[in-house]
Amino acid sequence: MKFQSIFLLLSVFFISLNTSAQNPSPDFKIVGYYPTNAAMKADTSTVPFNKLTHINLAFVNPDGSGNFNQDFEALAPFIKAAHRKNVKVLYSIAGGGFHPLIKKDKRPELIEELLSKVLEYGADGIDVDLEWGYTLGPLGMSTSLSFPSVDPSYSEPDPNYGPFIMELARALKSHNKLITAALPSRLAKEVTREVLSQFDFINIMSYDNHDLRRPDRPGNHSSYVDAMNDLDYYRNTLNLPKEKLILGVPFYGRGFGPGLNDPIIGYMNYNDIVSTYAGAEWVDHWHLPNGYIMYYNGIPTIKNKTELAKKEVGGIMIWELLYDAPHGKKSLLNAIYETAH
Template sequence: MMMKTMMRRNTWLAILMVVLMCSCKKSARSEVKINDDKKPVAAASFRVMGYLREYNVVDGRAIQFDFSKITHLNIAFINPDAAGNFTTLNGLTELVAAAHAKNVKVLASIGGGLAPEYYTDLMSTGDKRNKLANSLAAVADQYNLDGIDIDLEGHFVDGNYEAFVIAVKAALKPKGKLLTTAIATVYATQYTDKALAQFDFINIMSYDKTGPWKPERPGQHSPYSMAVDDLDYWGGTRGIAKEKLSLGLPFYGYGFGSGVPEDMSFADILKQYPGSADKDEVTVAAGGTMYYNGVPTIKSKTTLALQKAGGIMVWQLLQDDAGSNSLLNTIDALVKAAKK
């Protein structure tokens, strides 16, 4: 009896050990599977924002855009008149509906590199700032926009800028609308920390280091090194969380010297100079050179942004090539691979 009892006990112990071992293996396999399937937080929420021009809303080109490869769309530029009043933009309601159907958020961008000079006056006093801020909130409501993007540069970032963005934030926040900005590092010292804290995210214009306005300084206007320096400055020196930063990429180039246009879209560069997709510059027989970002550089910058930022920003979407060398397709492929 004792021998049989011991044998039974040993048998049950053996079975129990097998069950425990199988359970541990199953648990380990489950844990590995969960970890493998888990998407990195940064990649899962990574933004791909692009700008389209307001006149392309009116002419219908904007609504024909494939929204599936972006997360946010800025319409540039929707500016008021000198009194701070906005006029109707035909086609914007339909564009917003089409974008929303693809889960893309749409914002109205104000200002621009050639912003109307009267912005200085519109931001000059509390009453004027509040009027403009409330008008912007009303525009967001009128077109069912998801927010407002402020692209004011140079002398517009003055002593009234901080108070203005605070007023816009106060007008938008109760409505659940976004407030974003496009900034250039060349004006870095003009942006106060308090002003920057108002924005949900910040698009770094990491381009236009030089251009036709500086013919004496020919060269690459958007080198990879500039992207590195810009992200290091805003994320490091200024301490802005990387999730709030979007790295700006150009879909255009600038020409210097004889035989090249002053500026060209990436699509036109490929048409004019066959075989240029994988380069960053093309020198023509007359001696001039066209500088831009080709596919390899866009890949490198997108990889950098996935590591050190929360998104990509593109100026501007309709300058892209529609064929196999599409820069947006290049970005999309890398972002989707990072999410797997």
Template sequence: MLTGCSKNPVTAAEPEIEKVERFKVIGYLFADGDLLVKPATIDFNKITHLNIAFINPDASGIFAPVKGLAELVKKAHQQQVKVIAAIAGGNPPQYLKDLLKPDKRKVLVGGLIQLTRTYNLDGIDVDLEGDFVNEDYEAFVTDLSAALKKENKLMTAAVATWNSAAYSDKALALFDLINIMSYDQTGPWRKDKPGPHSTYEAAEADFNHWNVLRNIPAERLILGLPFYAYGFGADIPESLTYGEIVQLYPGAEKVDLWELPGKGTFYYNGWPTLQKKLSYARQKKAGGVMIWQLLGDAGGALSLLNAIHREIEN
């Protein structure tokens, strides 16, 4: 998936070209359940990285076995897809804050390294958000980066622009790839603020923030794309996947909202907006795009992943 993230000097020209030019498609997949069953519908030929979200330790820093992960990694590697374990998440266990502290950090880092060895993973995705990006974040990222580099593994991150001030330049410089979570500008937690949660304008602003204001090279930035909808209204679900939206409402794939008169409105990204975001990312020479999350897609002709792949191949 990322053949050129090694910091070691290379003499051959081709790997360097691939490092710069290969456009990445990173898809997140939930870690719950049997990882051999759920991804059966995912076409690995259309992604470059698979991030398993979320694999967290217990309060002592121990990682429990993950059913089906070893087999999934083997299947992905057979199709040249890299697999990365994403830790933390939007609603992580609070004890992770303790594991980031100096007296426990070594145990957490050691556990993560062992996780990559056990399942032959290609790296770790640090998805610490909100107040988890605290005074211990930089030191944790520094220690984890050093340990992963010794194993020739990747370290990536998921970041939110609203929380940018919490990320130090030193920490950001250590990540091989940075996934910009350009979505969730509103949602069910803000019922008083109904509306779109992932506009094209926000994608432009988010990318510009990290690329220009935070001075991160475009090739290390990955623009996040949502495969889900939020519903605002008294008589509709708070959330649906893109696949559910287009199955329920023919033609929904062509627009970014679907109103049910007297009930409420769903907001999401239809193909025209995702296509525009994809074109923008390529124009800016971004490292690629990230999908949250793969199982939110539709099948067949309405698949966003298929459409992204066709666009990239053209």
């Protein structure tokens, strides 16, 4: 009997270890964006569901008339595979084409269509990734940021954003579905706390702080200091609860020329960076052969940001999963998961 008791205790212990290795703690979210077209044809056995809590399919957008023409049936195997691993899947909507669709006369039809697609195909909710022109002016101007060269007439966010969020949240929550958002590091004052409170959680886009709009300001577009400042803004200026906030990290880099105002070369995904330059995973920038500098987040910074998120907010968000190094010690997702657990 004593032997059986010991055996039972050991069995429970090892089962517990195995379970914790398979799925992240529900208290700390690891949210990853995954391209919709890739999800339609993905070999789901290669998707790292066991290191994630939520996947946002980017993107599921209507055409100009509000019709959704995606092959939702093709997404069903991906969603079912995620659910088998206890991972929630949301449809993410984004882009400038929503301005006419969220006006008062069109809004009910859009919300009805979104809810219908969620319910019919087993998704867990909607992620609203409407940023510039919705929560800030079209060129990223807000009451908190200063872009002297920007025409002030572009500074107003879309007044229909708030009513759209309120009504979409009401529709989704009536079916116990999630509504989340991806939002930039600063918001216009017109985006009220009442609107923000509708989201189950908010993915803070703590990246692109040095980008195409400012070639005169080269530097890391997503530094650790940026992360601290962005979390401070959402927690202490907007006074939002920590459990509703998710720190966004980039799995890509942005390149700047060797001199001020030199052309910007766009971005390079993390996997290409570390596949091309040996040792690049251990630093946050790399001097390219043409004199340009590529700025990104290497493993040490990703680990430090994960520790920061564990302390200050409710999780980590990734843009995007397919940019990661796929296996082993170079993987940023592995670094996040191991640090989180």
